[in-house]
Amino acid sequence: MSHTYEYARAALTVDCVVFGLGEDELEVLLIRRALEPFANRWALPGGFVHIDETLEDAALRELEEETGLRKVYLEQLYSFGAIDRDPRERVVTVAYYALVKLSDHKVRAATDASDAAWFAVSDLPDLAFDHAQIVDMALNRLRAKVRYQPIGFELLAKKFTLTQLQRMYEVILERTLDKRNFRKKILGMDLLVELDEVQKDVAHRAARLYKFDDRRYRKLVKQGFSFEI
Amino acid sequence: MSHTYEYARAALTVDCVVFGLGEDELEVLLIRRALEPFANRWALPGGFVHIDETLEDAALRELEEETGLRKVYLEQLYSFGAIDRDPRERVVTVAYYALVKLSDHKVRAATDASDAAWFAVSDLPDLAFDHAQIVDMALNRLRAKVRYQPIGFELLAKKFTLTQLQRMYEVILERTLDKRNFRKKILGMDLLVELDEVQKDVAHRAARLYKFDDRRYRKLVKQGFSFEI
Known part of the structure; x- marks a missing residue:
């Protein structure tokens, strides 16, 4: 045909x-x-x-x-x-x-x-x-x-450390970020939920785990934000 | 054929x-x-x-x-x-x-x-x-x-007043903006050049004219900014 x-x-x-x-x-x-x-x-x-x-x-x-x-x-x-x-x-x-x-x-x-x-x-x-x-x-x-929408939901495990989250941004942006500054900004967005859990099976001191606040995440995707990173 | x-x-x-x-x-x-x-x-x-x-x-x-x-x-x-x-x-x-x-x-x-x-x-x-x-x-x-790029170069006359610029944002966003806040933010971006000229042929008090700084405008289009308007 x-x-x-x-x-x-x-x-x-x-x-x-x-x-x-x-x-x-x-x-x-x-x-x-x-x-x-x-x-x-x-x-x-x-x-x-x-x-x-x-x-x-x-x-x-x-x-x-x-x-x-x-x-x-x-x-x-x-x-x-x-x-x-x-x-x-x-x-x-x-x-x-x-x-x-x-x-x-x-x-x-x-x-x-x-x-x-x-x-x-x-x-x-x-x-x-x-x-x-x-x-x-x-x-x-x-x-x-990454400058105007939250990101990471699709890339990271369900629970992650702040270091892993920062690493994600660094890998995408191809530059290192200041740790203190990054944490202040990301925590200031009310996007993360701190869990009552720490990493398992790590050689170094186990870090605190976080997850995304689903509702807040979806809201920020929709309305955008400004993440001057 | x-x-x-x-x-x-x-x-x-x-x-x-x-x-x-x-x-x-x-x-x-x-x-x-x-x-x-x-x-x-x-x-x-x-x-x-x-x-x-x-x-x-x-x-x-x-x-x-x-x-x-x-x-x-x-x-x-x-x-x-x-x-x-x-x-x-x-x-x-x-x-x-x-x-x-x-x-x-x-x-x-x-x-x-x-x-x-x-x-x-x-x-x-x-x-x-x-x-x-x-x-x-x-x-x-x-x-x-409008939240992450300068805008207006294509929409406004070459010389414009701050009121006209604000009006453009209001028309696009369909909401009124606070005048003082808008001026502070827009002037803070170093995007505008204040001209040694005022409006002509207006009934009210003639307002100061501005134009965009071409180089700065192009730079901001490229690298983005955050305009929390």
């Missing part, structure tokens, strides 16, 4: 930039392409949008098919439409991005990807298409976002 | 939400559709993306064709891909938005629009397609943006 139109049409794809928080690095999930163009090159998970699915459904489907990741909260990033971004023909892609906990997501390659793996954003391989540009835009969006 | 593909393809369009600053209202530029679907209904300027033009070029072209507006700085807003958003067939649209000075832009209808006009955002007619949703998202983006 084939489909005929009066005017030439671009093909429409989706691509996903999925960030996870590694030990000392922000990581991004890549797949190794099995097929041409760019066979064997690393690329963002993604693919063609079916005529009967929404953009977001397409992104979720491709992400699961190519990496095994499910139930990820995707946010739309930007649509890339440069004329020559795909050597085959005109392809416009709608890019999405997401933050996930690395521990929740064992990745496995599937369908037209021969491999799937996490890479440190500071040490990415040569990417297919304009995917390096897409990753860059996602990074900029994330770095801008 | 016709074009045949193995899989069905969505049509790709662009739509533009252009905001201007009216006396007491934020206004948006609409066109009246000459053709079906939604003939005679008001809609956002926009149309089909040609196979050999970028998304932004398509948006600029459609905006000029349908309204006469030229050289507008468009920013990409979001891509809308709900399955049934167009009664004809599957159409995915990439929406852009822009801020312009009303005085710079005499609009005139052209091509497939039978009319073009400015409407107060609080009093929009019934819009075609999902255009009401697109306008809503653009408004939310603009309201969020």
Whole structure:
């Protein structure tokens, strides 16, 4: 079966930039392409949008098919439409991005990807298409976002120490933060609930654990705040 | 000439939400559709993306064709891909938005629009397609943006009074602001240059004129700030 139109049409794809928080690095999930163009090159998970699915459904489907990741909260990033971004023909892609906990997501390659793996954003391989540009835009969006929205709910374990929270900001912003100043600001936002628990199984002195106040977190996501970090 | 593909393809369009600053209202530029679907209904300027033009070029072209507006700085807003958003067939649209000075832009209808006009955002007619949703998202983006980026360069005259600047924020945010507090904050950002000039031809006492410090403005757009307004 084939489909005929009066005017030439671009093909429409989706691509996903999925960030996870590694030990000392922000990581991004890549797949190794099995097929041409760019066979064997690393690329963002993604693919063609079916005529009967929404953009977001397409992104979720491709992400699961190519990496095994499910139930990820995707946010739309930007649509890339440069004329020559795909050597085959005109392809416009709608890019999405997401933050996930690395521990929740064992990745496995599937369908037209021969491999799937996490890479440190500071040490990415040569990417297919304009995917390096897409990753860059996602990074900029994330770095801008930490200034006016709470962040971490999707990246950190349910219970975390203030040091772990600060480390997350440092990894995203790629700079060290003053400990005292950071704690004063983050505690001043009423975003955290101090638990009656400390870390277990640590060599050093066990630190206090915190969690996010769900209601306050959602409220701040909605109305924004200013975190001059 | 016709074009045949193995899989069905969505049509790709662009739509533009252009905001201007009216006396007491934020206004948006609409066109009246000459053709079906939604003939005679008001809609956002926009149309089909040609196979050999970028998304932004398509948006600029459609905006000029349908309204006469030229050289507008468009920013990409979001891509809308709900399955049934167009009664004809599957159409995915990439929406852009822009801020312009009303005085710079005499609009005139052209091509497939039978009319073009400015409407107060609080009093929009019934819009075609999902255009009401697109306008809503653009408004939310603009309201969020004033909190972390300077704004007004595109909306105000080159020289303006502090009252005019405050009025712009009030119109966008749809609430009154405390005058003393507003002035303290806006002057504290080093964003304004006080001119050795006052308003002309006003009945009341002529107020001092200001302009934006171009370099500082561009710097703040890039690095963001926090304007807790």
